Amino acid sequence: MKGKGRAVCVGADIDTDLVIAGRYLRTKDRSTWVAHVFEDLDPSLAGRMNGAVIVAGKNFGCGSSREQAAIAIREAGVVAVVAPSFARIFFRNAINVGLPLIESDLTCREGTGVSFNLAEGWVEAGGKKSATRPLSPKMQEILASGGLVNYWRTHG
Amino acid sequence: MGTLSERILHGTAGEYVDRAVDRAYVHDGTGVLTLESWKSMGAKRIQDATHLHVLFDHIVPANNSTTATLQHELREFARSSFLHFSDIGGGICHQVMSEGVVLPGEVVVGADSHSCTLGAFGAFATGVGATDMAAIWMTGETWFRVPESIGIHLSGAFTGASEAKDLALTYVNRLGMDGATYRALEFTGEGTTAIPMDDRLTLCNLAVETGAKAGMFYADDITVQYLAQAGHTVQPQEPEPCRYIQSFDFDLMDIVPVIAVPPRVDTIKPVYDLAGLPLDQVFVGTCTNGRYADLARFARIVKGRKVAIRTIVVPASRAVLQEAIRTGVLDDIVEAGCTIGTPGCGPCLGAHMGVLGEGEVCLSTANRNFKNRMGVGGEIYLSSVATAAASALEGEISVPGGSR
Numbered sequence: 001m002k003g004k005g006r007a008v009c010v011g012a013d014i015d016t017d018l019v020i021a022g023r024y025l026r027t028k029d030r031s032t033w034v035a036h037v038f039e040d041l042d043p044s045l046a047g048r049m050n051g052a053v054i055v056a057g058k059n060f061g062c063g064s065s066r067e068q069a070a071i072a073i074r075e076a077g078v079v080a081v082v083a084p085s086f087a088r089i090f091f092r093n094a095i096n097v098g099l100p101l102i103e104s105d106l107t108c109r110e111g112t113g114v115s116f117n118l119a120e121g122w123v124e125a126g127g128k129k130s131a132t133r134p135l136s137p138k139m140q141e142i143l144a145s146g147g148l149v150n151y152w153r154t155h156g
Numbered sequence: 157m158g159t160l161s162e163r164i165l166h167g168t169a170g171e172y173v174d175r176a177v178d179r180a181y182v183h184d185g186t187g188v189l190t191l192e193s194w195k196s197m198g199a200k201r202i203q204d205a206t207h208l209h210v211l212f213d214h215i216v217p218a219n220n221s222t223t224a225t226l227q228h229e230l231r232e233f234a235r236s237s238f239l240h241f242s243d244i245g246g247g248i249c250h251q252v253m254s255e256g257v258v259l260p261g262e263v264v265v266g267a268d269s270h271s272c273t274l275g276a277f278g279a280f281a282t283g284v285g286a287t288d289m290a291a292i293w294m295t296g297e298t299w300f301r302v303p304e305s306i307g308i309h310l311s312g313a314f315t316g317a318s319e320a321k322d323l324a325l326t327y328v329n330r331l332g333m334d335g336a337t338y339r340a341l342e343f344t345g346e347g348t349t350a351i352p353m354d355d356r357l358t359l360c361n362l363a364v365e366t367g368a369k370a371g372m373f374y375a376d377d378i379t380v381q382y383l384a385q386a387g388h389t390v391q392p393q394e395p396e397p398c399r400y401i402q403s404f405d406f407d408l409m410d411i412v413p414v415i416a417v418p419p420r421v422d423t424i425k426p427v428y429d430l431a432g433l434p435l436d437q438v439f440v441g442t443c444t445n446g447r448y449a450d451l452a453r454f455a456r457i458v459k460g461r462k463v464a465i466r467t468i469v470v471p472a473s474r475a476v477l478q479e480a481i482r483t484g485v486l487d488d489i490v491e492a493g494c495t496i497g498t499p500g501c502g503p504c505l506g507a508h509m510g511v512l513g514e515g516e517v518c519l520s521t522a523n524r525n526f527k528n529r530m531g532v533g534g535e536i537y538l539s540s541v542a543t544a545a546a547s548a549l550e551g552e553i554s555v556p557g558g559s560r
């Protein structure tokens with residue numbers, strides 16, 4: 001899997017309450033989550049998600065198991081999230097909803113182009129290429145199917 | 157020879173394994189999305205429901221018609237598909253599963269991050285998201301990366317007003333919010349023999365606040381006795397020599413009452429340093445500290461006195477509530493001026509029944525103090541039950557006394 005987008009920088013330890021607040025969870029309407037994504041971190045972020053590669057600090061997605069966090073980010077048009085480390089439930093959720101995650105230490109410059117190739121294991125920003133930690137074969141397969149729902153539609 | 161995780165998952169740290177799940181559960185929040193994903197996968201009916209549970213706890217009773225409609229659909233599905241179902245008032249999913257359902261050596265998966273609570277029984281218990289759970293409904297199994305383990309070695313016994321929650325916040329502080337990401341915590345050492353089941357559940361509950369996949373105690377005589385009361389005969393687990401990627405030692409004698417300062421669980425201060433900070437609300441409950449032992453501890457301190465500010469007490473389950481009624485603990489709490497909520501999560505997730513207003517400050521016995529979690533513009537300090545009780549009486553953060 002490969003892709004590219006514009007860097008949007010966020011900090012370290014971004015918890016899932018900051019990605020999508022608990023008060024927006026009681027619905028199945030995905031546009032609600034998209035409209036309020038990152039609201040408690042920075043309300044202007046929601047408008048800049050389409051075509052973005054989020055570049056975060058360590059431990060992105062810590063906190064609750066709410067899959068709406070991963071869904072909100074993907075449905076808002078985010079191409080991928082890059083961080084030195086992710087919280088493990090968020091990691092599984094993101095792969096399961098077809099949102100590529102890239103484990104890499106990248107210095108973020110707002111608005112610069114970021115491109116990546118997961119099969120080849122690299123991410124590039126501002127002319128500098130870094131190695132990424134590889135995903136397990138099963139995770140790559142789920143991601144390539146567009147998420148776990150599609151994976152089981154074809155394998156089930 | 158291996159860690160408890162390696163023994164239960166039948167693999168070596170770092171290895172990916174596919175494993176059948178002994179217990180899988182969802183609540184009213186994650187269950188709705190699980191059902192949706194399950195349907196989207198093309199599944200038509202549940203093949204084997206014997207190990208599947210649905211427990212309503214997050215917004216109970218429903219706060220508005222949108223929630224009610226979502227809950228109605230899930231309730232109907234759970235009933236018609238013969239999943240074990242615990243309706244409103246039954247209690248918090250982790251608590252209900254701890255009341256004689258989960259057994260040592262089991263692989264347990266919950267669609268909630270605090271599923272790690274159940275590691276207190278010597279089970280491998282971890283949280284997943286809704287779509288992972290949907291696949292488990294379909295296949296009965298899931299994949300795991302067998303985690304490396306961190307040893308948390310305990311010695312001594314608590315003194316004064318310190319309790320398991322103070323140790324929990326202290327170890328989260330020591331390890332940091334991501335100190336154990338992808339890893340499991342194993343609580344070992346002679347100090348564990350002084351820690352009853354209720355407190356082990358509290359200690360395992362906060363494992364996820366260090367990023368850990370699981371927090372575990374080896375089943376011992378305390379576990380065996382606790383489960384015997386629920387009608388189960390189980391064997392203790394003998395620790396074997398194994399490799400920990402990191403080890404930490406805690407002498408329980410050194411643990412002092414602490415508070416986690418918003419908005420991070422891993423930033424703590426001794427209660428003493430914060431004494432006098434004015435509060436608007438005290439909340440006692442949740443999957444961290446809403447068990448009978450917690451309510452009894454709270455009642456012992458407030459009995460015969462009056463709380464100075466609004467204080468919400470929510471029993472973690474119906475069984476907890478019943479025990480508190482039976483022993484008179486509930487009466488002491490009500491008499492002291494506290495408000496009682498329906499067994500469940502209560503205001504912990506900021507959805508209802510105790511949401512904070514702009515600029516309000518709450519002292520809570522829960523496990524998370526993230527920004528806006530209990531209401532936009534509200535701040536959450538986290539403490540033990542004893543600290544919450546002492547503070548409720550004064551209306552400001554107060555150092556708990558020596559009574560335990």
Ligand code: SF4
Nearest residue numbers: 270442443501504505
């Ligand atoms: S009590 Fe709070 S932390 Fe525990 S399951 Fe409920 S919402 Fe989550």
